Amino acid sequence: xxxxxxxxxxxxxxxxxxxxxxxxxxxxxxxxxxxxxxxxxxxxxxxxxxxxxxxxxxxxxxxxxxxxxxxxxxxxxxxxxxxxxxxxxxxxxxxxxxxxxxxxxxxxxxxxxxxxxxxxxxxxxxxxxxxxxxxxxxxxxxxxxxxxxxxxxxxxxxxxxxxxxxxxxxxxxxxxxxxxxxxxxxxxxxxxxxxxxxxxxxxxxxxxxxxxxxxxxxxxxxxxxxxxxxxxxxxxxxxxxxxxxxxxxxxxxxxxxxxxxxxxxxxxxx
Amino acid sequence: xxxxxxxxxxxxxxxxxxxxxxxxxxxxxxxxxxxxxxxxxxxxxxxxxxxxxxxxxxxxxxxxxxxxxxxxxxxxxxxxxxxxxxxxxxxxxxxxxxxxxxxxxxxxxxxxxxxxxxxxxxxxxxxxxxxxxxxxxxxxxxxxxxxxxxxxxxxxxxxxxxxxxxxxxxxxxxxxxxxxxxxxxxxxxxxxxx
Numbered sequence: 527x528x529x530x531x532x533x534x535x536x537x538x539x540x541x542x543x544x545x546x547x548x549x550x551x552x553x554x555x556x557x558x559x560x561x562x563x564x565x566x567x568x569x570x571x572x573x574x575x576x577x578x579x580x581x582x583x584x585x586x587x588x589x590x591x592x593x594x595x596x597x598x599x600x601x602x603x604x605x606x607x608x609x610x611x612x613x614x615x616x617x618x619x620x621x622x623x624x625x626x627x628x629x630x631x632x633x634x635x636x637x638x639x640x641x642x643x644x645x646x647x648x649x650x651x652x653x654x655x656x657x658x659x660x661x662x663x664x665x666x667x668x669x670x671x672x673x674x675x676x677x678x679x680x681x682x683x684x685x686x687x688x689x690x691x692x693x694x695x696x697x698x699x700x701x702x703x704x705x706x707x708x709x710x711x712x713x714x715x716x717x718x719x720x721x722x723x724x725x726x727x728x729x730x731x732x733x734x735x736x737x738x739x740x741x742x743x744x745x746x747x748x749x750x751x752x753x754x755x756x757x758x759x760x761x762x763x764x765x766x767x768x769x770x771x772x773x774x775x776x777x778x779x780x781x782x783x784x785x786x787x788x789x790x791x792x793x794x795x796x
Numbered sequence: 797x798x799x800x801x802x803x804x805x806x807x808x809x810x811x812x813x814x815x816x817x818x819x820x821x822x823x824x825x826x827x828x829x830x831x832x833x834x835x836x837x838x839x840x841x842x843x844x845x846x847x848x849x850x851x852x853x854x855x856x857x858x859x860x861x862x863x864x865x866x867x868x869x870x871x872x873x874x875x876x877x878x879x880x881x882x883x884x885x886x887x888x889x890x891x892x893x894x895x896x897x898x899x900x901x902x903x904x905x906x907x908x909x910x911x912x913x914x915x916x917x918x919x920x921x922x923x924x925x926x927x928x929x930x931x932x933x934x935x936x937x938x939x940x941x942x943x944x945x946x947x948x949x950x951x952x953x954x955x956x957x958x959x960x961x962x963x964x965x966x967x968x969x970x971x972x973x974x975x976x977x978x979x980x981x982x983x984x985x986x987x988x989x990x
Binding site: 538542543544545547574575578579582610611613614617618620621622624625627628629630633636637640641646649650651653654655656657658660661664687 | 901902904905907908911914915918919921922925955956958959960962963966971972973974975976977978979980981982983984
């Protein structure tokens with residue numbers, strides 16, 4: 527029997543990017559006899575991709591203007607390591623030129639400022655994001671045959687939707703420690719293999735993961751707190767994926783070495 | 797906490813039933829806000845009374861009446877589009893859909909009726925503009941009509957209901973989302989991007 531262990535990137539494609547990306551993710555999942563989604567992926571999904579949609583939704587809602595929202599994002603994108611935000615904004619502005627046909631001069635004359643291209647675009651994008659967030663959250667547990675590894679320290683609070691969307695708690699209540707800690711600490715040899723597989727290229731993400739694994743290996747008596755659990759990231763998937771399973775991810779570059787260190791594989795949906 | 801109030805009024809052989817779902821305002825917990833209102837009216841003969849007839853002119857804004865009239869116009873044009881596919885050919889059908897699209901743009905100006913209304917009308921606009929000029933199939937027109945009828949019956953639909961209606965468009969072979977937004981799902985710090 528083949529098993530897919532679905533990571534956050536594939537969950538995101540499946541529920542937040544309807545169309546070809548979602549189809550590709552869902553088709554890949556369906557090629558396996560069984561598919562598992564760990565709740566850790568839902569936690570990452572909410573703290574990451576879903577929160578970015580919510581952030582943009584709320585920015586559009588509070589400015590009521592596409593132009594002002596783009597200006598605000600441009601200022602943020604000017605800070606170091608914000609290339610992806612800059613790229614996303616450029617794509618959005620290019621598409622907005624086409625979407626601008628949504629309103630015309632005669633509609634502005636008839637309906638006033640509501641019909642202005644700037645206001646109409648802001649609302650078009652805001653409302654589309656609202657549909658994506660509500661729909662994505664609703665579908666999160668439906669993409670695989672089972673959801674596994676419920677986390678007693680993490681509550682899946684539903685987003686509250688009104689003028690702005692409030693995601694609620696995104697972090698764990700890891701007291702006295704993360705609910706995954708005991709399972710992780712029970713296999714120090716696996717933790718060592720994972721740590722050895724982390725690239726030494728100097729990326730902050732890798733350094734944090736290595737540090738988190740080091741703490742688990744060398745000082746197992748220390749409680750595993752919420753922040754350290756977050757830093758483990760991809761290592762969690764490699765560690766908890768069932769033996770012989772395939773980690774389904776769009777980020778094989780990062781997952782691949784970790785999975786292989788424990789005799790597992792990582793594969794992209796494409 | 798969610799609280800529902802149902803009020804039934806009988807008059808002239810008609811019974812009107814209004815169900816209001818009230819929830820705490822997330823910003824001001826001491827305040828309550830109406831999450832959704834659904835109204836149904838049964839006439840003396842047992843048939844449903846039209847939404848537009850529910851509100852006398854003194855109670856309803858001219859906006860709602862205009863929006864409902866435009867929804868009727870769009871539905872009529874979509875029926876024409878279906879007829880075109882059956883009898884006159886794809887150009888006649890596409891022309892009717894294009895005219896519906898023009899009315900849909902205007903209908904988006906009534907999004908102040910509520911975000912549920914705005915979500916569905918915005919998604920209908922996106923569905924058509926994302927076709928990039930490709931004519932609709934009979935099935936796709938049918939899916940559009942279903943959403944138009946839903947908003948016509950329930951213009952004050954909730955955000956949750958609206959999101960389900962938008963999902964129906966996607967399941968019906970249309971693309972009701974602004975796909976340029978998808979890149980924003982990946983904008984975490986570049987260093988930790990996966």
